[in-house]
Amino acid sequence: MTQTARQTTADNPLDIVIVGAGFAGLYALQRALTSGRQAVVIERGDGVGGTWYWNRYPGARCDVQSMEYSYSFDAALQQEWSWTERYAAQPEILEYANHVADRFHLRPHIEFKRTVAKMVYLEDRKVWQTVTSDGANYFSRFCIMATGCLSSTNLPEFEGLNTFEGESYHTGQWPHHPVTFEGKKVGIIGTGSSAIQSIPIIAESCEHLTIFQRTPNYSIPAHNGPIDPDYVATIKNNYDDFRAQNKQMFAGFGAHQTRWDDSVFAADEATREARFETRWQEGGLGFSSSFNDTGSNLEANQIAAEFVRNKIRSQVDNKETAELLCPDQVLGCKRVCVDTNYYATYNRPNVSLVSVKEHPIEAITPKGLVTGGQAYDFDMLIFATGFDAMTGTLSKIRIEGIDGLTLNEKWAEGPKTYLGLAVTGFPNLFTVSGPGSPSVLSNMIVTIEQHINWIMNCLDHLASIEAGTIEATMEAETHWVTLGNDIAAGTLFPTCNSWYLGANVPGKPRIFMPYVGGFPSYAEICDQIQREGYTGFSIR
Ligand code: NAP
Numbered sequence: 001m002t003q004t005a006r007q008t009t010a011d012n013p014l015d016i017v018i019v020g021a022g023f024a025g026l027y028a029l030q031r032a033l034t035s036g037r038q039a040v041v042i043e044r045g046d047g048v049g050g051t052w053y054w055n056r057y058p059g060a061r062c063d064v065q066s067m068e069y070s071y072s073f074d075a076a077l078q079q080e081w082s083w084t085e086r087y088a089a090q091p092e093i094l095e096y097a098n099h100v101a102d103r104f105h106l107r108p109h110i111e112f113k114r115t116v117a118k119m120v121y122l123e124d125r126k127v128w129q130t131v132t133s134d135g136a137n138y139f140s141r142f143c144i145m146a147t148g149c150l151s152s153t154n155l156p157e158f159e160g161l162n163t164f165e166g167e168s169y170h171t172g173q174w175p176h177h178p179v180t181f182e183g184k185k186v187g188i189i190g191t192g193s194s195a196i197q198s199i200p201i202i203a204e205s206c207e208h209l210t211i212f213q214r215t216p217n218y219s220i221p222a223h224n225g226p227i228d229p230d231y232v233a234t235i236k237n238n239y240d241d242f243r244a245q246n247k248q249m250f251a252g253f254g255a256h257q258t259r260w261d262d263s264v265f266a267a268d269e270a271t272r273e274a275r276f277e278t279r280w281q282e283g284g285l286g287f288s289s290s291f292n293d294t295g296s297n298l299e300a301n302q303i304a305a306e307f308v309r310n311k312i313r314s315q316v317d318n319k320e321t322a323e324l325l326c327p328d329q330v331l332g333c334k335r336v337c338v339d340t341n342y343y344a345t346y347n348r349p350n351v352s353l354v355s356v357k358e359h360p361i362e363a364i365t366p367k368g369l370v371t372g373g374q375a376y377d378f379d380m381l382i383f384a385t386g387f388d389a390m391t392g393t394l395s396k397i398r399i400e401g402i403d404g405l406t407l408n409e410k411w412a413e414g415p416k417t418y419l420g421l422a423v424t425g426f427p428n429l430f431t432v433s434g435p436g437s438p439s440v441l442s443n444m445i446v447t448i449e450q451h452i453n454w455i456m457n458c459l460d461h462l463a464s465i466e467a468g469t470i471e472a473t474m475e476a477e478t479h480w481v482t483l484g485n486d487i488a489a490g491t492l493f494p495t496c497n498s499w500y501l502g503a504n505v506p507g508k509p510r511i512f513m514p515y516v517g518g519f520p521s522y523a524e525i526c527d528q529i530q531r532e533g534y535t536g537f538s539i540r
Contacts, residue, residue: 001388005077008139010122010125010139012142014039014139015039015141015142015146016028016141016459017040017128017130017138017142017143017144017485018037018039018040018143018144018146019041019042019047019110019116019397019483020041020050020176021043021047021049021146022049022052022053022097022443023049023064023148023444023448024050024146024148024448025146025246026104026453027073027448027449027452028144028432028452028455029041029106029110029223030106031452033106033109034457035459039356040110040111040140041111042114042138043111043112044113044114044115046100046112048075048098048100048106049097052090053222055171055174056173056442057198057382058179058198058202059170059198060089060171060194060197060339061224061340062093063193063285063338064087064253064285064443065086065443065516066083066086066227067231067232067256068098068246068253068254069443069444069445070083071451072239072251072445073242074104075077075239075240076405079236080097080233081099084227085250086228087224087227087284089096089325091484099136099443111132112536114133114134116130116132116133117218117359118130118131118398118399118400119131119143119397119398120137120400121429121444123402126283126468126469127139128140128142128143128428128429130143133394138536141385142428142429142430143428143429143430144455145290146448147394148399149433149439149444150387150389151393152388152395153170153385153387153388154385154386154504155170155383155492156384156385158364158369159362159363160363160364160365161364163364164364164369164381165366165367166378167184167381169381170383170384170510171190171383171384172386172387173192175444178232180203181202181206181377181380182207184207184379184380185208185210185379186202186208186209186377186379187212187369187376188211188212188381188384188453189210189212189356189381189383190214190383191211191214191384192334192335192384193338194386195384196212196339197339198470199211199342200339200340200345200383201342201379203345203350204340206350207350208352209350209351209376210351210354210362211217211351211354212369213354213356213357214326214355215327215334215496215497217327217336217499218464219336219339219343220283220337220338221280221281221283221340222284222339223282223283224314224342234508235316242255243494246443247520248255249519250519250520251441251443251518252288252438252446252519253442253443253444255285258278260290260292261276261290263293263300264290265292267291272291272303273386275290276290277288282368284338285338290329294331294332295332295492296490296491296492298330298492301330301331301332304330305331308327309326311343312326312343315343315347316337316343316347317347321346322346324355325346329495329496330496331389332492333492333496333522335499335500336376354371354372356371358374359371369381371495376394388505388508389440389504390435390502391411391417391435391502393507394431394434395411399426399429401423401429402425411509412509414509414511415511415513416478416504416511417472417477418436418477418479419436419472420433422470422477422514423477424471424473425476427471428469429469429472430451432451433451435511435513436484436515436520437451437522438514439501439513440500440513441515444517446485446519450526451500454526454530458470458534461534467540468540469539469540471532472536475536475540476536480536484512484515484516485511487516488512488516493512493516
């Protein structure tokens with residue numbers, strides 16, 4: 001395929017170029033090949049797995065349960081694969097991605113260690129030209145951007161960033177060689193999901209761990225452990241029903257949990273506490289759905305938030321540290337974390353917490369860093385500073401659509417899409433889990449499958465009517481962006497500086513990027529558009 005791909009020309013293009021070999025790229029390729037299409041995946045890493053290929057930091061684990069965070073497209077695959085833990089760890093998820101690549105013979109169609117630098121729509125040919133940084137050219141009728149939502153790391157431009165003489169790592173680009181912490185003084189910047197998962201593991205073996213926290217996060221215990229074989233058997237006996245039920249859930253997962261649809265205000269205090277405690281003991285992201293209004297009503301939200309703060313206070317011995325760890329933003333405004341032993345780690349004598357909220361990190365130095373006028377020396381610095389989410393990777397590629405307009409120019413004031421799938425001015429190019437779709441607010445594999453299925457149905461439709469191009473109309477795109485903004489404005493999401501809003505990257509336009517209307521209604525809208533003959537698209 002490498003040769004074939006290189007030999008494509010504008011006159012003899014491939015059907016599809018897929019960018020990225022994560023879960024979206026693998027499934028897109030599987031569907032493309034089984035439908036007899038000529039496709040190639042271009043991947044910058046030297047292996048499959050996307051986010052699970054890059055995020056190898058200690059403790060990396062999915063916060064959606066194993067039986068839900070997996071492909072549903074192949075009945076045999078879901079029967080034969082066995083997860084070992086309730087929440088799968090990164091190595092096991094990566095093994096699963098590799099298994100899928102081998103099982104469906106995908107690897108020969110993936111070009112590894114190639115970074116897409118430029119994509120140009122050749123209007124006269126109705127063909128996309130994709131150019132990699134090492135000069136390879138691919139021509140295709142369609143492009144599927146399976147580039148991931150959290151695939152471009154965010155490394156703040158601290159003064160003196162490159163002067164540090166010790167080991168330094170970003171959690172999102174963790175090295176492939178073993179990293180040891182024994183006998184080392186380690187500093188970690190950030191307290192998002194990546195830090196919250198890695199801190200307890202690093203603390204177990206390092207000499208001392210100092211955590212630099214700007215904003216505390218809410219974290220719910222995972223209560224992880226070996227997966228219950230009876231639970232697995234029950235689901236595998238009826239996996240299709242389980243998948244279907246999950247697709248009816250707001251975020252595409254959690255159907256196994258008891259569902260409550262009452263207001264926090266309808267419950268007396270004892271009932272509230274008991275409900276929150278039940279969810280806390282179940283563990284995981286389901287805590288946010290203890291009542292029907294903790295996500296939408298500020299007062300209700302803060303009742304749930306106070307329950308979590310009290311849990312933090314009860315777990316952390318040092319009162320000052322406990323208070324520093326208590327978040328005051330809206331619960332769920334930044335993504336809630338799921339942890340194993342996070343708060344208890346602060347009771348270890350070799351762990352200390354430094355707040356950089358009032359005194360930002362002034363500089364990275366050859367020996368460590370300076371904040372609040374105080375210097376801290378380290379053998380190792382870990383940047384758990386997150387990602388340029390949702391648009392970061394797309395913005396690194398020069399994507400030229402009609403009349404040479406680039407995607408970066410088009411999105412200068414924030415991303416605009418139709419359904420998070422298509423962009424006006426960029427015909428035949430699809431964004432998987434793009435801004436404007438439920439994406440990061442949902443179970444990614446569920447939404448990836450839904451998007452790829454939609455795209456493949458669309459390609460079948462175009463073939464059946466012998467159409468060459470499909471493009472979102474400006475009217476439909478504008479309407480979709482307005483709808484997304486209106487729904488988001490009615491929620492508590494825009495109330496804090498989250499990466500959902502682009503607020504973690506200096507200069508990034510502040511737009512609430514994911515679609516907040518929930519997976520089921522979103523999927524229904526997409527289906528309806530397809531049923532009605534692609535309303536909002538211009539097909540030629
Ligand atoms: P993140 O949530 O964006 O956290 C980054 C952390 O770095 C925040 O605490 C942030 O503070 C801090 N930070 C950034 N710039 C800073 C600066 N200049 N000075 C001091 N602190 C700074 O990133 P993440 O932890 O990598 O997680 C990102 C997302 O990836 C998660 O929300 C989740 O969706 C996904 N993820 C999922 C899992 C899982 O499945 N379990 C695991 C890891 C990640 P502020 O909050 O003040 O900006």
